[in-house]
Amino acid sequence: MKTIYKRPEVLTDAITTYCGGCGHGIVNKLIAELVDEMELREKGILVWPIGCSVYADKYYKMDAICALHGRAPALATGIKRCLPDKFVMVYQGDGDMVSEGMAEIMHAAVRAENFSVIFINNAIYGMTGGQMAPTTLLGQVTSTSPYGRTVPAAGYPVNMAEIMANMPGVCYSERVTVNTPQRITATKKALKKAFELQFENKGLSFVEVLSPCPTGWGQKPMDAMKWVDEKLIPIYPLGVFKSPEEVSAK
Ligand SMILES: Cc1ncc(C[n+]2csc(CCOP(=O)(O)OP(=O)(O)O)c2C)c(N)n1
């Protein structure tokens, strides 16, 4: 009988710690599928963050390391510069990247480091109990903004995909989401492109994924999927903000 679907071979038997309806689980599986399809298992090193993905190194049968808070791009820089033939992927949440480690991602982009970055934007600190993150929306109620985020108290949400697109050292920046089957397919395509560009040595490739966090948002999984459409996408529009075609046309 023809196999039309199977569990990615790179995955271990570990049960993930993600909540039901969490976007991390979907993106983690897309990464596993791409590792299998692109034969990255032997040549890849995955750099994981602090946050709900902190245990992700246990999910893949391949080399991986967990970086301290926000430091994944700095750690990946060392790995990639020492082992330039390796495929290096960085994975970070919004608290980890934009709050704890904004300097690291910005300087990695400034230096045009040649690795791929997946940025999981769920507009909240998931792991530690739903606190406000730099990506939290104005008016969004979190455990540390019980009356909603305001500009005088906490400033504006940060649009990372647009910021990264403006950095000369970044070759590709796209924002995607995983709240429908079609968009999950589009996310896989974006990740594949980011991974492929690394083999062309064009600089940092960046994919932001709007990711539901039903637990942190205090919503049921299906409501969280709808909330992505209703609240997140208007502030964080989907799309390609920079592609190598544009870079070479300049
Ligand atoms: C220096 C330091 N600051 C903060 C924390 C607490 N902490 C651990 S994970 C995390 C944020 C995780 O949020 P995010 O990166 O958005 O990932 P998510 O859990 O939502 O996937 C924080 C604040 C810590 N352990 N150490």
Ligand code: SF4
């Ligand atoms: S708290 Fe949120 S981000 Fe963390 S595993 Fe649960 S749903 Fe996912």
